[in-house]
Amino acid sequence: MASVTSADVARAAGVSRTTVSYVLNDTPGASVSEATREHVRTTAARLGYAPSAAARTLRRGRSDLVVCVLPDWPTGPVVDALLDHLTDVLAERGLFVLVHHHRGSRALADLWRAVTPRAVVGLAPFPAADVRAMRQAGIEVVGTAESADSSAFDRSQHDLAVLQVDHLVTRGHRSVAFATTTDDRLRRFGAARFAGVRDTCAARGLPGPPQVPVRADEPATEAVRSWHAQGVTAVAAYNDEVALAVLAGARAAGLIVPDDLAVVGVDDAPAARVAAPALTTVAQPVTPQAEHLATSVLAVLDGHEAPPWPDDPARVVVRAST
Amino acid sequence: MASVTSADVARAAGVSRTTVSYVLNDTPGASVSEATREHVRTTAARLGYAPSAAARTLRRGRSDLVVCVLPDWPTGPVVDALLDHLTDVLAERGLFVLVHHHRGSRALADLWRAVTPRAVVGLAPFPAADVRAMRQAGIEVVGTAESADSSAFDRSQHDLAVLQVDHLVTRGHRSVAFATTTDDRLRRFGAARFAGVRDTCAARGLPGPPQVPVRADEPATEAVRSWHAQGVTAVAAYNDEVALAVLAGARAAGLIVPDDLAVVGVDDAPAARVAAPALTTVAQPVTPQAEHLATSVLAVLDGHEAPPWPDDPARVVVRAST
DNA sequence: CTGAAAGCGCTTACAG
DNA sequence: CTGAAAGCGCTTACAG
Numbered sequence: 193m194a195s196v197t198s199a200d201v202a203r204a205a206g207v208s209r210t211t212v213s214y215v216l217n218d219t220p221g222a223s224v225s226e227a228t229r230e231h232v233r234t235t236a237a238r239l240g241y242a243p244s245a246a247a248r249t250l251r252r253g254r255s256d257l258v259v260c261v262l263p264d265w266p267t268g269p270v271v272d273a274l275l276d277h278l279t280d281v282l283a284e285r286g287l288f289v290l291v292h293h294h295r296g297s298r299a300l301a302d303l304w305r306a307v308t309p310r311a312v313v314g315l316a317p318f319p320a321a322d323v324r325a326m327r328q329a330g331i332e333v334v335g336t337a338e339s340a341d342s343s344a345f346d347r348s349q350h351d352l353a354v355l356q357v358d359h360l361v362t363r364g365h366r367s368v369a370f371a372t373t374t375d376d377r378l379r380r381f382g383a384a385r386f387a388g389v390r391d392t393c394a395a396r397g398l399p400g401p402p403q404v405p406v407r408a409d410e411p412a413t414e415a416v417r418s419w420h421a422q423g424v425t426a427v428a429a430y431n432d433e434v435a436l437a438v439l440a441g442a443r444a445a446g447l448i449v450p451d452d453l454a455v456v457g458v459d460d461a462p463a464a465r466v467a468a469p470a471l472t473t474v475a476q477p478v479t480p481q482a483e484h485l486a487t488s489v490l491a492v493l494d495g496h497e498a499p500p501w502p503d504d505p506a507r508v509v510v511r512a513s514t
Numbered sequence: 515m516a517s518v519t520s521a522d523v524a525r526a527a528g529v530s531r532t533t534v535s536y537v538l539n540d541t542p543g544a545s546v547s548e549a550t551r552e553h554v555r556t557t558a559a560r561l562g563y564a565p566s567a568a569a570r571t572l573r574r575g576r577s578d579l580v581v582c583v584l585p586d587w588p589t590g591p592v593v594d595a596l597l598d599h600l601t602d603v604l605a606e607r608g609l610f611v612l613v614h615h616h617r618g619s620r621a622l623a624d625l626w627r628a629v630t631p632r633a634v635v636g637l638a639p640f641p642a643a644d645v646r647a648m649r650q651a652g653i654e655v656v657g658t659a660e661s662a663d664s665s666a667f668d669r670s671q672h673d674l675a676v677l678q679v680d681h682l683v684t685r686g687h688r689s690v691a692f693a694t695t696t697d698d699r700l701r702r703f704g705a706a707r708f709a710g711v712r713d714t715c716a717a718r719g720l721p722g723p724p725q726v727p728v729r730a731d732e733p734a735t736e737a738v739r740s741w742h743a744q745g746v747t748a749v750a751a752y753n754d755e756v757a758l759a760v761l762a763g764a765r766a767a768g769l770i771v772p773d774d775l776a777v778v779g780v781d782d783a784p785a786a787r788v789a790a791p792a793l794t795t796v797a798q799p800v801t802p803q804a805e806h807l808a809t810s811v812l813a814v815l816d817g818h819e820a821p822p823w824p825d826d827p828a829r830v831v832v833r834a835s836t
Numbered sequence: 837c838t839g840a841a842a843g844c845g846c847t848t849a850c851a852g
Numbered sequence: 853c854t855g856a857a858a859g860c861g862c863t864t865a866c867a868g
Contacts, residue, residue, distance in 0.1 A: 195652045197845055208855045213847055223853055242623075242651035245630040246571035247845035250860050255568065256628040259612070267589040275615050283620045288628045290581070290612040293597050298605045301564075306578040306610045307629065308567040329564035330517045409784035433784055440788035462731035462755055466762035468790045519861060530839045535863055545837055569861035572844050 196241045205235040212236070216243070249308060258282055258489065259309040260291045261300070263316040264377050270478050271315070277482035278313070278489065285493070304329055313489055317345055334485075334492050346384040348504050353388025355474050356428040356456045359508045361396050365426035365454060368393060369419050371406040371438055373430040382430055385458075389428050401428075408433040412441035420447060425454065426514070432457035432464045435471055439513065443468075454514040469512035476506045518563045527557040534558070538565070571630060580604055580811065581631040582613045583622070585638040586699050592800050593637070599804035600635070600811065607815070626651055635811055639667055654814050656807075666823055668706040673826050675710025677796050678750040678778045681830045683718050687748035687776060690715060691741050693728040693760055695752040704752060707780075711750050723750075730755040734763030742769060747776065748836070754779035754786045757793055761835065765790075776836040791834035798828045 198216075202209045207228065214222035215232040224232075249255040260275065279289045287310065292303060300322050312326055314335030326333050353370075360368055370389040372382045386403050393401050402422070406412045406429070416438065419427065429435035435457030442449050449455055449469055457464055460475035480502050488498035520538075524531045529550065536544035537554040546554075571577040582597065601611045609632065614625060622644050634648055636657030648655050675692075682690055692711040694704045708725050715723050724744070728734045728751070738760065741749065751757035757779030764771050771777055771791055779786055782797035802824050810820035 195845095196650070198847095199845080209846080210848080210855060211853095214854095217847085219847090225853075228853090240647065240650035242626050242647065244572065244845050245626060245628055246568045246577065247860090248627070248847080249568035250566065250572055250844090250862085251846045251848085253860070266591065267594050269588065272589050272615075276617060279615050279617055288614070288620070288625055290614055290629065292610070292612055293594075293601050295598060295601055298610070303610055304564055304567060305570070306567055307612065325562065325564065328518070328562035407784075409787045411788055436785050437788045440790065443790060462729075463758050463785050465731045466733055466759045468762065468765060517861095520863095521861080531862080532839060532864080533837095536838095539863085541864090547837075550837090566861050569844090570863080572846085572860090573862045573864085575844070 195244070196239045198241070198243065201232065201236045201239055201241050204239060205232050207232060216241075255308050255310055256287050257307065257309040258287050258289050258311045258313060259303070259307065260289055260313040261294050261315065261318070262291055264293075264295055265315075266375065266377060270476075270481075273478040274315070274482050274485055278486050281486040282489065285490070301325055304331070311489060311493060313485070332492050334489050334498060344501055346380075348501075348506075349381050349384035350388035350391070351504055352458055352474050352476070352506055353385040353428060354392050355506055355508055356458070357389055357392035357396070359456060359472070359510070359514065360426040360428065360454060361392075361398070363426070363450075363454060363514050366398055367422075367424045368398060368401050368426045368428060369424045370401050370403045371412065371415065371427050371429040371434050372403055373434055374405045374407050378430070385428075385430060406430075406434050406437050406441075408437050410437065410440075411444045412437045413444040414441075416441035416445045416447060416453065420445065420453065425452075427453060427455050429455060429457045432459045432461040432471060432473055435473070435513075436463060436467055439467055439469075439471070450512070450514050456508070456514050460509050464509075464511070467513070472511045472514040473509050474506055475509050476504075480505055517566070518561045520563070520565065523554065523558045523561055523563050526561060527554050529554060576632055577630050578609050579629065579631040580609050580611050580633045580635060581625070581629065582611055582635040583616050583637065583640070584613055586615075586617055587637075588697065588699060592798075592803075595800040596637070596804050596807055600808050603808040604811065607812070609815075623647055626653070633811060633815055635807070656811050656814050656820060668702075670823075670826050670828075671703050671706035672710035672713070674780050674796050674798070674828055675707040675750060676714045677828060677830055678780070679711055679714035679718070681778060681794070681832070681836065682748040682750065682776060683714075683720070685748070685772075685776060685836055688720055689744070689746045690720060690723050690748045690750060691744075691746045692723050692725045693734065693737065693749050693751040693756050694725055695756055696727045696729050700752070707750075707752060728752075728756050728759055728763075730759050732759065732762075733766045734759045735766040736763075738763035738767045738769060738775065742767065742775065747774075749775060749777050751777060751779045754781045754783040754793060754795055757795070757835075758785060758789055761789055761791075761793070772834070772836050778830070778836050782831050786831075786833070789835070794833045794836040795831050796828055797831050798826075802827055 198209050198212045202212045215229045311332035323333050370386050389401050404415050427438050435455050438455050442453050447453050457471050457473040460473045464471035464473045491498050520531050520534045524534045537551045633654035645655050692708050711723050726737050749760050757777050760777050764775050769775050779793050779795040782795045786793035786795045813820050
């Protein structure tokens with residue numbers, strides 16, 4: 193059970209621990225004969241030696257770990273793409289990305305008792321107190337503090353809704369509803385999106401839009417009937433899943449999409465393209481976001497400022513549902 | 515930049531490092547006056563002290579980290595549920611779960627140079643050499659080795675396909691096709707599923723089923739026409755996304771589902787319930803899987819054997835598409 | 837009730 | 853070209 197240490201390797205190979213360290217780390221400038229190197233490597237492999245990450249980190253004063261804190265969001269292709277790209281880019285610098293699924297169960301501060309990362313990457317804004325604590329502990333922080341500038345975070349959500357409503361207005365609609373998600377974890381996004389819908393309706397002189405929670409797993413028949421009765425002719429949905437439930441509701445209510453009711457989603461999920469009718473949606477290319485995240489992390493590690501968030505490249509993909 | 519250490523706290527508080535450690539760790543049996551405790555805590559907070567995880571781990575000989583290795587699969591609700599439950603259960607033991615998105619970019623062995631987990635949890639079987647290396651380094655391993663018994667892993671995939679085909683046969687179908695995924699990351703699952711379809715067709719005396727890759731993001735019109743021409747009356751799809759593309763293909767080809775073509779998916783995704791027609795699918799309740807995983811990890815940490823995999827609770831959810 | 841000291845396993849100046 | 857020694861920051865017997 194007691195692990196093999198570098199001292200064991202040194203003893204077995206008949207050299208000093210210094211030499212073992214030089215060989216196994218390929219320390220530049222270390223002059224060790226090729227024969228010795230080979231002997232040390234063989235011995236280490238034979239004994240199944242694995243260096244202690246804790247000792248290494250303690251001695252060097254820094255680790256090769258970057259922890260990415262994932263809020264309690266449903267994961268999917270977007271989060272995957274962000275993490276995959278980050279993992280690849282940091283691997284080139286010899287760094288490993290480890291993801292922490294942050295849930296209410298434990299305070300973030302406890303995590304630093306268990307692991308010392310070089311940097312912490314937040315996908316959502318951190319509480320300001322956590323940011324202070326991390327910085328004080330010598331951990332670089334990428335991502336915004338809650339109080340500071342979470343507005344950029346919310347604004348991009350807001351803007352997706354603006355695109356939806358502007359598209360519907362272009363199509364001639366004058367009475368729009370917002371179909372929001374019933375997933376509590378997405379409450380914050382839902383609120384920002386609804387604000388976008390509401391603001392745009394106001395700016396275009398449309399009536400204040402109703403906001404209705406729509407489950408993704410059953411046809412939104414009642415909601416559709418109610419909208420129709422109110423004279424609503426177009427629905428901006430929280431995402432494609434919700435939009436699909438609205439399409440099903442329209443079908444069940446005997447309404448024709450887009451003639452009786454137009455529907456626009458968000459995400460451009462594969463299912464949007466094979467819906468009946470094919471779903472108009474807002475696509476957010478993920479590559480620029482992934483590159484921005486990775487670039488920001490590298491910049492912070494190098495002591496630079498993170499670059500500004502790129503212009504939001506979201507766009508409407510027009511299909512048959514509007 | 516130089517972090518605050520426990521020695522700094524001790525000096526500032528006018529006590530020894532021993533006392534600081536006792537107070538901050540609430541060491542049982544340590545008799546420190548309440549006044550001193552309070553003073554130490556205040557001082558630590560004032561200085562912004564954060565203990566060094568590396569030193570702590572080195573000294574105690576074990577860390578409070580469990581690393582979960584995630585293969586290159588698309589993430590989604592199932593993986594989320596597994597990780598969330600594991601995170602919660604281990605949090606009660608004072609352990610943190612960190613997830614490593616394993617990609618080709620770096621060898622698993624390099625990871626142990628950067629972090630020393632108490633245990634490693636694999637969702638897919640590990641290469642046997644990695645398992646040996648981890649065990650030798652004193653890391654507990656939960657999950658199977660590739661060579662050992664990856665059959666249990668593939669078998670559950672196989673069985674999903676059996677359920678699909680048996681259901682179609684019950685509905686009177688005698689000629690079945692398999693619509694597989696085009697996602698390369700799922701190749702292994704696709705192969706196991708096709709084997710299930712093929713074996714079941716053979717066992718039921720049906721002709722050998724064609725296997726056709728179907729993209730989830732466009733109507734599978736050509737595939738549907740070709741199946742229809744061959745006399746295929748039912749399709750087992752890799753998952754609901756693929757099944758939705760088959761439904762769209764049938765629509766485009768002018769075929770009626772389920773009269774001209776029956777379709778059954780896997781996953782019971784929300785979109786399956788709002789499809790036109792509503793999609794018959796195979797549901798895998800995720801709770802038993804999540805509990806089994808968490809139980810296995812706890813068992814291994816306690817030095818017991820992991821419990822056997824629970825009886826596969828997958829079942830067919832019959833809707834309008836078959 | 838509190839402190840001095842050892843030691844976890846490594847890396848890296850430094851001396852030979 | 854190689855080795856003896858210091859020290860990273862902690863925890864924990866042990867001595868007072």
